[in-house]
Amino acid sequence: MIQKPVLPKNWVAVGFSQDLEKGQINIVIIEELELVIWRDHKGQAHAWDNRCPHRGTRLSLGFVRGNQLACLYHGWQFGGDGQCVYTPSIPDSTPPKSLKAHTHRCVEFLGLIWVAPLDFEHKDIRGLESHVRDSMDFQPVRSMIIYCSAENIFNRLASIPFPPSRIMSRRLRSISNMRLIRETESVFLWEDDENRTLASYQFREIQPDFVEFNCESEGTADVLLFALQKIDSQKTALHLLLAPENWSSDPISLKLAYAQWSKKLRNQLEQVF
Amino acid sequence: MSSKPNTQKGLYLYDYILSGNCYKVRLFLSFLQLDHELIPIDFFPGFEHKQTEFLELNPLGQIPVLMDDGFVLPDAQAILVYLAAKYDSTEAWYPKDPKLQGRITQWLAFADSITGSCSAARLHDKLGFKLNIEQARKKGHQNLRLLDDHLVENKIVGKDWLVLNRPTIADIACFPYVALAEEGGISLNDYPAARSWINRFKKLPQFIVMPGIPPLHGMKNNEGKFFNQEGLCFS
Ligand SMILES: N[C@@H](CCC(=O)N[C@@H](CS)C(=O)NCC(=O)O)C(=O)O
Ligand code: FES
Numbered sequence: 319m320i321q322k323p324v325l326p327k328n329w330v331a332v333g334f335s336q337d338l339e340k341g342q343i344n345i346v347i348i349e350e351l352e353l354v355i356w357r358d359h360k361g362q363a364h365a366w367d368n369r370c371p372h373r374g375t376r377l378s379l380g381f382v383r384g385n386q387l388a389c390l391y392h393g394w395q396f397g398g399d400g401q402c403v404y405t406p407s408i409p410d411s412t413p414p415k416s417l418k419a420h421t422h423r424c425v426e427f428l429g430l431i432w433v434a435p436l437d438f439e440h441k442d443i444r445g446l447e448s449h450v451r452d453s454m455d456f457q458p459v460r461s462m463i464i465y466c467s468a469e470n471i472f473n474r475l476a477s478i479p480f481p482p483s484r485i486m487s488r489r490l491r492s493i494s495n496m497r498l499i500r501e502t503e504s505v506f507l508w509e510d511d512e513n514r515t516l517a518s519y520q521f522r523e524i525q526p527d528f529v530e531f532n533c534e535s536e537g538t539a540d541v542l543l544f545a546l547q548k549i550d551s552q553k554t555a556l557h558l559l560l561a562p563e564n565w566s567s568d569p570i571s572l573k574l575a576y577a578q579w580s581k582k583l584r585n586q587l588e589q590v591f
Numbered sequence: 592m593s594s595k596p597n598t599q600k601g602l603y604l605y606d607y608i609l610s611g612n613c614y615k616v617r618l619f620l621s622f623l624q625l626d627h628e629l630i631p632i633d634f635f636p637g638f639e640h641k642q643t644e645f646l647e648l649n650p651l652g653q654i655p656v657l658m659d660d661g662f663v664l665p666d667a668q669a670i671l672v673y674l675a676a677k678y679d680s681t682e683a684w685y686p687k688d689p690k691l692q693g694r695i696t697q698w699l700a701f702a703d704s705i706t707g708s709c710s711a712a713r714l715h716d717k718l719g720f721k722l723n724i725e726q727a728r729k730k731g732h733q734n735l736r737l738l739d740d741h742l743v744e745n746k747i748v749g750k751d752w753l754v755l756n757r758p759t760i761a762d763i764a765c766f767p768y769v770a771l772a773e774e775g776g777i778s779l780n781d782y783p784a785a786r787s788w789i790n791r792f793k794k795l796p797q798f799i800v801m802p803g804i805p806p807l808h809g810m811k812n813n814e815g816k817f818f819n820q821e822g823l824c825f826s
Binding site: 337338342344345380388463581 | 637695744749778783790807811
């Protein structure tokens, strides 16, 4: 029997807030479940099953009308709580309470849109907040698709590329033989031929599929957040955030360096071993 | 051909409404606000572009073809360069700068690769053309990833478009078959930067739509006005 996919019981990041404008509608997939995410004109983001309760049309084909989502097929309109509020073919009637889109929890935090099932007990995203180091100024680097399962991403961390160092010192550049050593389950060290440490990586799981990554080299430390969105068994979206020790030096070059670094990471992770 | 221009004077486009390559030229003609006449070619099912009369205009048997006061020019990218050089006195769309022109031309060539992948997949799905669909979609995704990566990195350094912080003919050349990719079974879900770029396009003044490329219905333009079904703005 084919089972209907269900949302996992945790918060899943599905994209950056800045990539969903007022009135915009996107499709996102979490563990094979297709959702529509849309932003109403008040600015509130919503995440629902991508199926109209009327005849099953993809709601993502519809339009945002003010703070309602209108289905393309017969124009039924749904309010932010999923309740059908208008059926154009019977304009004067109040639609029964049973006509409701299948909604999920949807909140924004750290510049990301997060989704969780309605019956998820830790409904307050601030439960996450206390685990993310405060006073850090996280900014989006990018979202990217990696053709690799989330499990394999964690298994393949030993192939993570060397950090983009800001002041790529001559010393570092002249070293040809750097290697990544797994010190402990969550700590990796880059060492040169004489076993001197050039950089260190430390991972900390904040919740499933949401990992803090501490990247230290040449006396500076950058913190990255990896928010993983499992799409299916082959494909994962990575939403990458960055907070360097301080943003002031050259924020644009730094962000760009990490964006380019993330492409190398994707390359490595997609290589079939 | 339905109607051959009986005078050599004026600007004519041999056009097919469903062709993304013809649409790039229509879009640019609209941005430049140039008067022109469309000469419809029965691309499907008539295959008029493969008939003797049309082959005299373009021996490759492809649309679009532009005719400007009797000067016949095939190829969408060539037409974009020609129109910009001749009619865009602001030089905004194809700036007279060697490096920028080199960069733009790189994307014009890339646009043909998008035609060969995303457009091919669409011809397969929509018009039943026989071709290797898996390969077309795979190549389409490779192209979209490259484009999305580039847009991400450009955005970080403050550029909203492929070459500059304003659109050039590089963007016009690449836009149609990216925006139409879903019609060939190539989902844009995985390319948020490309999706935002498509939306930016739709907010440009004088933007026009084609079947398969709807306006930003339900969204607001840069002046805070809503778009209606025709892609026109109202308060
Ligand atoms: N490089 C040409 C390609 C044009 C092209 O592929 N046109 C399609 C219609 S969108 C066509 O005429 N195909 C017929 C064929 O290639 O035989 C351009 O950009 O104008
Ligand atoms: S299927 Fe959505 S309104 Fe009928």
